[in-house]
Amino acid sequence: MADPTASPSASPEELPPAPARQQSIALVDDDRNILTTVSIGLQAEGFATRLYTDGETALKALLENPPDLAIFDVKMPRMDGLRLLQALREQSSLPVIFLTSKDEEPDEALGLAMGADDYITKPFSQRLLIARIRAILRRSELAKATGEEQVQENLPDPVMRGRLSLDPARHQVTWGGDPVSLTVTEFLILEALAMRPGVVKSRNQLMDAAYSEDVYVDDRTIDSHIKRLRRKFRAVDPEFSAIDTLYGAGYSFTDG
The missing domain is CATH 3.40.50.2300 (Response regulator)
Structure with a gap:
């Protein structure tokens, strides 16, 4: 028999919210x-x-x-x-x-x-x-949150572009089945290009995709990230050429 003098347990609605994780x-x-x-x-x-x-x-x-x-x-x-x-x-x-x-x-x-x-x-x-x-x-938290939502809502499979598989849910990228480890910024730039293959994205458009409005970076920053993206993919495929440069205009992704 329950002790009548004991304090009643708090209902789930009455429990205090869990403290936010300190970054x-x-x-x-x-x-x-x-x-x-x-x-x-x-x-x-x-x-x-x-x-x-x-x-x-x-x-x-x-x-x-x-x-x-x-x-x-x-x-x-x-x-x-x-x-x-x-x-x-x-x-x-x-x-x-x-x-x-x-x-x-x-x-x-x-x-x-x-x-x-x-x-x-x-x-x-x-x-x-x-x-x-x-x-x-x-940007990092958004990538994680998107992944959680995709798991919960059973959203479509990763984006497939030729030999590229890009999974925002898990922040994972493969090329021909081989994993390619990307930073958050590199992933967002690649995603912006791969979502519309063949469409040239200007440096400004790629900066908007990879950085928030309160952060300014110059063109050289985007160029450096593109060079590193190419280097990472060529480490698993020396013939990689899916990221094209249109001089004076920007970059595009070719899925052929």
């Missing part, structure tokens, strides 16, 4: 002052932060326990930001923002070509950094 940002920079300053700013915006002062230590931690996003400086001891990004991309598509100085433009282009989702030039404002972080995280 985590990994900061990798050998300058402890920058780490501290940026970390305080991110924590004030509700993010959890993880701090690393060298690339080797960071790489191990990022692979073992991935955060939601990572921010790499270029110049670091033991393993610099470029080498760290290269090593990470061999095993992970974790969103990455690349930090460079004004005199490091070649590093910016190389970082994007190696798979960074965005870059910010020092010195930068906390407001700009937060905007860029939120933009990339929104």
Whole structure:
């Protein structure tokens, strides 16, 4: 017999909502002052932060326990930001923002070509950094949410374009059955091209597809992502030529 003095159990409607998961940002920079300053700013915006002062230590931690996003400086001891990004991309598509100085433009282009989702030039404002972080995280969360909806609603199978299979539900891409690991930005650019094969998309249209309205990137950023897309597909098929360039106009996807 139930104890009449016991408090009644709360109904499902009365239960408090589950707390929102705190998103985590990994900061990798050998300058402890920058780490501290940026970390305080991110924590004030509700993010959890993880701090690393060298690339080797960071790489191990990022692979073992991935955060939601990572921010790499270029110049670091033991393993610099470029080498760290290269090593990470061999095993992970974790969103990455690349930090460079004004005199490091070649590093910016190389970082994007190696798979960074965005870059910010020092010195930068906390407001700009937060905007860029939120933009990339929104794209990442949108991809996950779309996948959950597709599973729940039993929506159609992945998009098939010739040898390309593109599955937004799982953020997965294959070419001729071989998996191709893409970052969030690369996936969105490819999706924009593959959804309308043969139609030329301008750089501005691809920027709109891959970035939110509050983030500005220049043409070189899109070009760098296209180069990396081609490189990734040619790693599984040296004859890959499905992404065409129409000079002065933009890019298109050919599914033939």
